[in-house]
Amino acid sequence: MNKLVSLRTLMKEKNIDAYVIYSGDAHGSSYVADYWKSRAWLSGFTGSSGTVVVTETHAGLWTDGRYFVQAEAELSGTEFTLYKMDMPDVPTYKEFLAENLPQGGKLGFDGRVVGVKEFNKIKDALEDKAISYAYGEDLMDKVWKDRPSLPTEPAFEHEPRFACTPASEKLGAVRREMAEHGATSYLVTAMDGIAWLTNIRGRDIAFTPVVYAYAVITTDTAHIFIDRNKVAPFATKLTAQGFTLHDYDEIVGFLASLPGGTLVYDPGRINVLLSEAVPSNVTVETDLDTDIITMLKAPRTPAELANIRYAFLKEGTVLVRCLKWLKEQKDITELTEGDVVRKLTSLRELEADFVSDGFSTIVAIGGNASQAHYSSGPVGDKLKPEGFLLIDTGAQYLDGTTDTTRTIAVGPLTPEMKRHYTLVLKGYMRLARAVFPKGTAGVQLDVLARAALWAEGLDYRHGTGHGIGYCLAVHEGPQGVHKKGKVAFEPGMMISNEPAFYVDGVYGIRTENIEVVTKKAETEYGEFYGFETLMYCPIDTTAIDASILTQDEIDYLNAYHAKTYEMLAPRLNDDERAWLKEATKAINAVLVFS
């Protein structure tokens, strides 16, 4: 039977007038396991972001500008209408529902994958319609006959030499914060939060070493809801540290039987099914500025940082080898973007404690790089000996997560390309060199990375920096360098520093290193912080227009390159070392006689 027909049959049985299918999982993760990909299965649209609405007579897919071309191709010949989000006169899916649901109708969706905030917006959009909601059952379970199971890959311990802090100690810290906020129980829904708390890692989803799980911490108990098979080999260790293990599905019943008291959770990460399971005698406190574990895990401990510095040396070695390989190609057109992606992974496999790539590496030639989140797929375009090649790549090592972008010249550059490249570099350096008092947040520093571009009427349409996990998600909060970066920096917090510039369809430039906040000074005016750059990897000096750099900037860049050579040389063979020596050689100021 046709997929849509069987879904509609089921909808009819249950009096559901419209059914919505989303792209996420139950934990608000960036990447999801195949089990959750029912939107792709039903519609055929495989992009990472999209929403399907099915009614008795209509099927629609909503997606954003990144995917218009792909969606058009993948939906062609199907019953699905493509709704191009944010285009003029295109209704949102909520507006579509408001238009098409009958008065007193019923809307269905899988309550596990819809956040409470989204649900509230749905209810607002439909408030005049007296709609009832069916979110307790995922209809796709019955429709999708060969649906993949949830992942069953074994989890593994993040060994003490990597984890650095025992789970029991982290549990104590969590409980101190709970007491501070008057909470008697704390529901943890973010998979990376649970991984941090328990020192468990896993392989349930691509790129982020986490396991599908929930946790509930009370003042004297700690409950993990997880496929027990995955943690069987070290279950006793978990028990010894104070955790009680439950099956993954038991979370709903557990919440429903909470005895009262005050519950906290991250209101941005809770799904409808869990939030509705909480009994009314429990007071829910969602006024925390930031989720407890999100805040606790953000500043790296000195022991973690020692590991991370080493992980970045490994990654620096990988990048240097890759850049050398690229720059030394006789005929670059024999390579595709996908070849470079694979080269990076294979180089990482030579390094100790490598887990996986940290995200889908972006290798983008020429105009491809002007899409900030370009993905070449396994093949992609052929490289060409013209202009810029942009590489944005990262890795999961047991001792650290990395994220680095380099833009390199693979052919002749125009003076304007060099100027743009140098403006981006200026922005990178101004942020990297910033010194700021305790209490300063990312929103205040963002201008440093942009001012050189702004002065010429140029800009980039994304944030300058995001937090990054520790053998966890490559994007993690709460700190960030952008307009919404309101969390004050603390020593040990890590951010990416990645100003950029794009000329639509022509080229893209981005330079990115990871930085960690460190204390720089303490004076009568307070404590002052700054950044330590963790990544050592040459920045392509052949693309620089040194005439627009100040002497200070040239000195800083030369010092970074000298240090890069010093840190990486011992890890390289003679040939590689010679290449690195050349790539990191000091540049001179341009003397302008006027």
Add this chain to the structure above:
Amino acid sequence: MNKLVSLRTLMKEKNIDAYVIYSGDAHGSSYVADYWKSRAWLSGFTGSSGTVVVTETHAGLWTDGRYFVQAEAELSGTEFTLYKMDMPDVPTYKEFLAENLPQGGKLGFDGRVVGVKEFNKIKDALEDKAISYAYGEDLMDKVWKDRPSLPTEPAFEHEPRFACTPASEKLGAVRREMAEHGATSYLVTAMDGIAWLTNIRGRDIAFTPVVYAYAVITTDTAHIFIDRNKVAPFATKLTAQGFTLHDYDEIVGFLASLPGGTLVYDPGRINVLLSEAVPSNVTVETDLDTDIITMLKAPRTPAELANIRYAFLKEGTVLVRCLKWLKEQKDITELTEGDVVRKLTSLRELEADFVSDGFSTIVAIGGNASQAHYSSGPVGDKLKPEGFLLIDTGAQYLDGTTDTTRTIAVGPLTPEMKRHYTLVLKGYMRLARAVFPKGTAGVQLDVLARAALWAEGLDYRHGTGHGIGYCLAVHEGPQGVHKKGKVAFEPGMMISNEPAFYVDGVYGIRTENIEVVTKKAETEYGEFYGFETLMYCPIDTTAIDASILTQDEIDYLNAYHAKTYEMLAPRLNDDERAWLKEATKAINAVLVFS
């Protein structure tokens, strides 16, 4: 009868257990008329900020660190206990009330001078005590026998050539915003908001040319509550523009008889008496990001700006004459700080359309300047030929409000003083030269003014910039350059640019000009804005350490000075022009041979 005794007699009569007396007026103004100064009359403490609590057995005064010395002196020999705010173990006045009010007791205060937000905090602090509140009557009215009346000075029209936009047109703009927010009535409580709306100015309070008044705008009527005598000469004009005049006191009854609908007001500027007067069938909408008139009046129109530029030329002339006079003193010790304040006022009186000083001019010699809000009073300290003299001064002209700070060398400077002076100047110039895309707010730009200081572990503990009125308050929102400056800049918005540096008790440095946001470019990356500096007045180059300025900065400063000469020279006599020529002469880069 002793003042406290008569207040307590009245309290007893009315079963009031504690009575609180504040410093403000009914409109949340920065400066208040004598009528409102009952706290000073009762306690003898004349500082601008303080709160009195009187119970049957105790009288306390709360004030902040600026006034500890003064309050101690003025309260000595009285029954009043001084509570030093923010000092360890000193309760707040609310904590004092929570401690000392009996269960079920009654708290009294003048509901006109307490904001709704403050009242909510009081209720929170006393929530366990079942307190009743008496705020409908100002007991001081009966206690203070010779209380001054509310001011009776006549108001005056802000003539069309100054006001630029007719009140009827402003009324239309207000109503369009009301419709946008679904409001059927709008209560205006800020005196400067009403002055803007009606093009009325007055002399009810010091330094800000406003009149005590309220306004209520509905979809088809507009009501001004004001001492009608003050506006009698032009009452018909107001009526012709669509305003109905009422007595000042009628506002409460008017609100109480609102027929329903949706009312908006500025929740930060509404007092308890008014807010409680609104009947329950009226929906109060306080979710506006910013008060309607506050937002409407923030960007100056081109016509207003043309006037303002001229007002700043007048003020530049005043400042140049004052600086010349100071720098040419044979024996500066013959002058006091107060003499300089008076000199400035007398120079302003020579200029056209001068109304009054814009605030209490700060003239601070040496260590006095390290208090950011130092006031010399009418005499102050003698000047001395050492280090820095700081002057922060402004004026109300009919064609513009000014605010300028200059720090000048009146004696030898140490290299460190010059360095600090130059770091402040760098900050000033970096902000003045900023270019930024539409949508940028002050919180993002603040770092530009501070980065040079931060880099050396230095800082100043106040914002970098505030908005400024147009022949109105010297501080006006919503824009600002500081951590809370979240309103995006729009062309025509004005800010002060005033980075600073203070060494406690030794010296203070501040350089301030007023800037207006202007459009600088429109590119495919959007609209870009920047600042036009409105004030022309030499910056003391003898205090600069040019070795830490970049060539760019030197060029910018020299261009500012060249323009300053060009703009002001035509207004000066030969002698003054010669002095200005010297004061604005270009400085050279210091060539360092290493």
